[in-house]
Amino acid sequence: MRPLTSTQLLNVLALLLPVAVVAGCLVGPTVIPAAALGEGLSHLVGLSSDPLSQSGLIVSGIRLPRVLLSALTGATLACCGAVLQGLFRNPLADPTVIGVAAGASAGASAAIVFGSLFLAAGTVGLPVVGLGAFVGGLLASIVVYRLATSSTGTSVATMLLAGIAISSLAAAISNLLSYLADNDMLRRISLWQMGNLNGADWARVAVGAGLLAMLLPLFCRDSRALNAMLLGESEARHLGIGVEWLKRRQILLCSMGIGVSISIAGLIAFVGLIIPHLVRLLIGPDHRYLLPAAAMAGAILLVLADVVARVVLAPAELPTGILTALLGVPFFVSLLIQQRRHTV
Amino acid sequence: MLTAHDLKMSLSGTPVLDQVSLQLAAGQVMVILGPNGTGKTTLLKVLTGELTPDDGAVQFQQQPLKQWSAAARAQRLAVLPQHSTLNFPFTAREVVLLGRSAHSSGQVRDRAIVDSALALVDGSYLAERFYTQLSGGEKQRVQLARVLAQIWEPPSDGLPGDERFLVLDEPTSSFDLSHRQLMLDVIKHFAKQGVGVLMVSHDLNLAAQCADQVMLLSCGHVAACGDCDTVLREPLLRDVFMADIEVVPHPSTGQSLIIY
Numbered sequence: 001m002r003p004l005t006s007t008q009l010l011n012v013l014a015l016l017l018p019v020a021v022v023a024g025c026l027v028g029p030t031v032i033p034a035a036a037l038g039e040g041l042s043h044l045v046g047l048s049s050d051p052l053s054q055s056g057l058i059v060s061g062i063r064l065p066r067v068l069l070s071a072l073t074g075a076t077l078a079c080c081g082a083v084l085q086g087l088f089r090n091p092l093a094d095p096t097v098i099g100v101a102a103g104a105s106a107g108a109s110a111a112i113v114f115g116s117l118f119l120a121a122g123t124v125g126l127p128v129v130g131l132g133a134f135v136g137g138l139l140a141s142i143v144v145y146r147l148a149t150s151s152t153g154t155s156v157a158t159m160l161l162a163g164i165a166i167s168s169l170a171a172a173i174s175n176l177l178s179y180l181a182d183n184d185m186l187r188r189i190s191l192w193q194m195g196n197l198n199g200a201d202w203a204r205v206a207v208g209a210g211l212l213a214m215l216l217p218l219f220c221r222d223s224r225a226l227n228a229m230l231l232g233e234s235e236a237r238h239l240g241i242g243v244e245w246l247k248r249r250q251i252l253l254c255s256m257g258i259g260v261s262i263s264i265a266g267l268i269a270f271v272g273l274i275i276p277h278l279v280r281l282l283i284g285p286d287h288r289y290l291l292p293a294a295a296m297a298g299a300i301l302l303v304l305a306d307v308v309a310r311v312v313l314a315p316a317e318l319p320t321g322i323l324t325a326l327l328g329v330p331f332f333v334s335l336l337i338q339q340r341r342h343t344v
Numbered sequence: 345m346l347t348a349h350d351l352k353m354s355l356s357g358t359p360v361l362d363q364v365s366l367q368l369a370a371g372q373v374m375v376i377l378g379p380n381g382t383g384k385t386t387l388l389k390v391l392t393g394e395l396t397p398d399d400g401a402v403q404f405q406q407q408p409l410k411q412w413s414a415a416a417r418a419q420r421l422a423v424l425p426q427h428s429t430l431n432f433p434f435t436a437r438e439v440v441l442l443g444r445s446a447h448s449s450g451q452v453r454d455r456a457i458v459d460s461a462l463a464l465v466d467g468s469y470l471a472e473r474f475y476t477q478l479s480g481g482e483k484q485r486v487q488l489a490r491v492l493a494q495i496w497e498p499p500s501d502g503l504p505g506d507e508r509f510l511v512l513d514e515p516t517s518s519f520d521l522s523h524r525q526l527m528l529d530v531i532k533h534f535a536k537q538g539v540g541v542l543m544v545s546h547d548l549n550l551a552a553q554c555a556d557q558v559m560l561l562s563c564g565h566v567a568a569c570g571d572c573d574t575v576l577r578e579p580l581l582r583d584v585f586m587a588d589i590e591v592v593p594h595p596s597t598g599q600s601l602i603i604y
Binding site for chain 1: 394414415416417422425431438443
């Protein structure tokens, strides 16, 4: 039996998410009184035009966009992870493991370098870099998928190996681009690659919100098809699923989700692996509930991880990506060990 | 009616099927027999549209198979593969429910069908268990219930052609004796309702007990095709299987009993 029903988990997460968001706004190197949250919010929505107190300014200008960006990124990455794992029919598929993240990173570097060379100065902003990350991530996922899939299905071992190969290739391309870049580009590349959630502003929040608002319905529309895919590709075909189009559509959407997330929030590792797995342990693999639950759980996890990252070395900050990787790697290793026990 | 005409197929240069034709009417049971590697599974894959033949054509209810939409075909043709690769922890009931993916009959009806299908394969007690923790034979029964649920009722989409077909690839390979008997009952039950059943098997006696037509494949071509009495004959079987085989009348039913 499963520990929770789907409805119970969705309710619990729906309660926890606002709590996490409020906590994320209040906790940090400067502790914000709850009243300032209301002040900042009412100023944002235009209810009040009084000059803001310092705490109110921190909330409306820094904390709130950062917390929202964390939540949106966490939700997007968790959903993309869940969908990729369904498509590959393997719980170990994750953007960072199968090379999509490295591909996106190389794509973004290429966009910065070639964009600065060929486009007018000042136009190489978020849209161009985001597009580069999307294309890079898409290319990487297509190559890994092609390499790992034969007529007998998708081989996990080949997929992980192909992921390593593609990641190394993408890293080499990134390094080559850094080598060729001039000082200004180099600065932008390294800032971007280290980039974490402290670069949050309302423009990024808007991009993240638009992305999730587009992806989530398109993911959920295919949740029954993804369920059937877990049986196997030919079984899904016999159940009336247009398998080829499903794969193309969902790989495209995941690459977009991962690429754009990386371009607005930097490289956040392992959220896409841990969250879907935890949710599956609680309520099972049915994508109709897994996807919305993973979205909310991913949002909560990343908001809380970001709070820890802000507080643990205060007043300095740990990049959130480092924290999720520190948590994620032991988890990934334990998954590998479990899988080995089951398959050998 | 499921018909195939002069199928030819080769896989990476090796000819696998050569001039195979067959005709299966709704309500009939056809069993395909043959030694390992004679193209039985390939034939099933061609007949269910998974592989495209190099030459020849498959017709499904007066239309080329390719022209059926995926959803309409799924309401009329269910396929049980030899192996399953599901390694996500669905419960058995959820697996069977996936068989209803192509239907829009509503949750209540779907649930009733799933329960009946599980009961029919002696799997009611498995309903809440995790598929990943079942034994080989239990998994096979759950998958069988899934494909039965898929064609449990006549198609509801109102398109022309409402015959249903069930294609089974070695469905009894990990069944014990009582479940082999159960498989026989299930096949007869569905055939009686007008479902055409096409099955690949290594169990010659299963064929003798339920087949209206038997096709004997040998190296990709049809060695014999017809009713049990014309195909299940000693010299032919010995020749194709290259084994000592005797055919005697069953002591109580009088049907052919194959001893090997």
